[in-house]
Amino acid sequence: DQQVKQNSPSLSVQEGRISILNCDYTNSMFDYFLWYKKYPAEGPTFLISISSIKDKNEDGRFTVFLNKSAKHLSLHIVPSQPGDSAVYFCAASGDKLVFGAGTILRVKS
Amino acid sequence: NAGVTQTPKFRVLKTGQSMTLLCAQDMNHEYMYWYRQDPGMGLRLIHYSVGEGTTAKGEVPDGYNVSRLKKQNFLLGLESAAPSQTSVYFCASTSQGIGNQPQHFGDGTRLSIL
Numbered sequence: 001d002q003q004v005k006q007n008s009p010s011l012s013v014q015e016g017r018i019s020i021l022n023c024d025y026t027n028s029m030f031d032y033f034l035w036y037k038k039y040p041a042e043g044p045t046f047l048i049s050i051s052s053i054k055d056k057n058e059d060g061r062f063t064v065f066l067n068k069s070a071k072h073l074s075l076h077i078v079p080s081q082p083g084d085s086a087v088y089f090c091a092a093s094g095d096k097l098v099f100g101a102g103t104i105l106r107v108k109s
Numbered sequence: 110n111a112g113v114t115q116t117p118k119f120r121v122l123k124t125g126q127s128m129t130l131l132c133a134q135d136m137n138h139e140y141m142y143w144y145r146q147d148p149g150m151g152l153r154l155i156h157y158s159v160g161e162g163t164t165a166k167g168e169v170p171d172g173y174n175v176s177r178l179k180k181q182n183f184l185l186g187l188e189s190a191a192p193s194q195t196s197v198y199f200c201a202s203t204s205q206g207i208g209n210q211p212q213h214f215g216d217g218t219r220l221s222i223l
Contacts (some may be wrong), residue, residue: 004151032209042115043199043214044152051209055173088153093208096167099144 003027004092006100015109019077023090023100026071030092035064035075038087038102047088048075080107111135115215121223122190130185130218132200140203141183142212143175144165145196152199158183161207168207190222 005024031052036044050057050064050073057064063076067072073074077084085107088101113134117154122128132141139160144152154167158177172194183202189196197219201212 006151009149016209034209034211036211036214041216043201043216045214046211049209049211096154097142099153101151103148 001070002101004098004100006090008103009101010025010106012106013080013105013106015082016079018078018104019084019107020073020103021075021077021088021090021103023041023073023075024071024097025073027091027092027094027098028068028071030094030098032093033064033073034089034091034093034097035062036087036089040100044089075106080105082107082109087089111199113202113213113215114172115198115218117218118216119219120221121168122187122220124190124192124222125207126184126190127188128190128220129162130198130200130220132183132185132215133181134200134202134204135181136202136204136213137180138204138213139180140202140206141177142201143173143183143185144199144201145169146199146217147196155185155198155213178198192222195221 034049035047037063038044066073088103089102112140142157143155156175161180198216204210
C-alpha cells in the first residue's frame, strides 16, 4: 500500500515555462512533506519542505503547495531551466520518511 | 566537503555470496539510514540507526543486517545475496531524526546479483 504516490512518471516542459509536479498521500498523520531532486549517478538532494500546518512555502523559483483536505501537494518551478532536468521525489514524514516513486522532469531548451 | 560517502560504487555478486556496503559521514549526525531504490518504487527504508550502537528495522529489512559500531559509520551486510536484492542502495544521515530535518544522501551503490 503506497502511502505517497506520484502518478506522473515523467513530465516535459519548455524552458522558461512553469513545471508542476504532483504528489498525493493517504496518511493524515504526516507532519512534514519534503521534495528531493536527483541527478543520474548521484544521491537525492533536499530541495524544499513544508509543514502540515502551512499551505505554501516558497524558496526562489521553487514553491510547494499543500492541500490537506485533498491530501495533495505540488511543487511549482518557475521559470523552468534545463538544469532542473532530474528526478523529483516527494517524501512525507511521520515516524519514518516515506518516498514516492519519483517524476522525471525534462526541461527542453 | 565529503558529506556522506558510500563504498563501493558498483559491485556484481553471484547468488549466495556475501558482502558489506560501507557508509561514512563526517557531519557528526546521530541518525543514519539505508534505503534501496527500485524502478517504479521510490526509496524504501531497509534499516536505520538513531545513534552509535543502535539499529532498527525499516520497511524491507529481510535479507540484510546492519551495524553501527562507530557514530560515523553504518554498515549494510548481505549474508547470502539473492537476485531480488539487485538494486541501487543509498545511505543517508541527519542530525535530529525525521520531521523537517532533511536527510543527506550518499551517491549510491549499484549492486547486481547474478
